[in-house]
Amino acid sequence: MAVLAGNSGETCYSKYGSVSIKAKYCHELALRIILHSLDQRANAYQRYIQPLLSVSVDFYIRVFVRVFTGQAAVKNSARYGIS
Numbered sequence: 001m002a003v004l005a006g007n008s009g010e011t012c013y014s015k016y017g018s019v020s021i022k023a024k025y026c027h028e029l030a031l032r033i034i035l036h037s038l039d040q041r042a043n044a045y046q047r048y049i050q051p052l053l054s055v056s057v058d059f060y061i062r063v064f065v066r067v068f069t070g071q072a073a074v075k076n077s078a079r080y081g082i083s
Contacts, residue, residue: 001059004030027056034063048073 003012006022006029013019016037020029031054042049049065 001030001061004033004061027061030061031056031063034061035065038063038065042067046071 002008003015004020005026006012006020009019009021012033016033017040018033018036020026020033023029035049035051035054039049047067047069049067051063051065053062053064055062
């Protein structure tokens with residue numbers, strides 16, 4: 001969580017492909033980074049995700065997603081940055 005909360009931007013970029021920043025909204029940003037990373041990984045396998053529930057409490061994040069298969073939707077997901 002420290003990496004996602006802005007303590008090490010370079011490490012966050014190498015692990016998740018995004019740069020985190022230290023701010024009041026760092027936990028929301030961490031959720032968005034995780035969802036974006038999941039979406040990118042799913043797209044590599046011609047799949048896309050639909051977030052169902054995302055929770056950030058204290059020092060952990062829990063994300064529930066539904067994974068779908070569909071090449072056309074994957075292209076839309078990659079084009080619009082949906083995560």
